[in-house]
Amino acid sequence: MRHFKLWDVQDVAVFLSITLYMCQLAGTISIHSPQRSLSRSVQEDVFFSVDVTCSGVPDIQWTFMSAAVSRTIGTWQPGVYANITTDYSSRVQLCNNGSMGLSNLRLQDSGYYVITVTDAAGSSKELGFVLKVNEVLYEDLQYLSVSALALACLAGLLMLSMWLLDKTYRTIAAWRRRKQVPEADATELQPL
Ligand SMILES: *[C@@H]1O[C@H](CO)[C@@H](O)[C@H](O)[C@H]1NC(C)=O
Ligand SMILES: *[C@@H]1O[C@H](CO)[C@@H](O)[C@H](O)[C@H]1NC(C)=O
Helix, strand or coil: CHHHHHHHHHHHHHHHHHHHHHHHHHHCEEEECCCCEEEEECCCCEEECCEEEECCCCEEEEEEECCCCEEEEEEEECCCEEEECHHHCCCEEECCCCCEEECCCCHHHCEEEEEEEECCCCCEEEEEEEEEEECCCHHHHHHHHHHHHHHHHHHHHHHHHHHHHHHHHHHHHHHHHHHHHHHHHHHHHCCC
């Protein structure tokens, strides 16, 4: 019986250490992100926020993919080196936690953005983001100009009616004055 129990303990220990090892393997790289689907307008900025955890210094790569193209935006090791593709060099900002900011967006920036994290042992993990870049809608501008025109018309009407009111008031006042003067003369003359 004692023999069996000893074996049981050893089995459990082996099982535990294997489980721990597997967990460690699966958990060496983790990429967390609060939001993976983003929408922006042309000329705006976007920030792909991630938090990469990894044993050792990770190798991080951002790749852009759309129906037409697939290209590397940049590769870097936080605090070691950063290699940004020439087309993006003026628009990209890299953070130590793996995040990437892209400024002055264009319509062609719509697509998938994939971050690939590779650790020193060579294992890697990916996470994808979707970015939609919208045009500043023409209808919006049209709506704005129509509203501005309507407001201008309203202001014009108000000014016109105020001018008319003022003119009417003056006319009536002048007419009353003219009508009152002879009457006053008459009442003043009467007692004499
Ligand atoms: C990563 O770092 C940037 C800049 O330090 C920060 O703004 C962002 O919130 C971080 N992202 C996460 C998911 O922690
Ligand atoms: C940077 O990128 C260029 C072009 O992709 C490549 O030739 C070069 O070896 C890279 N440098 C580093 C340090 O990775």
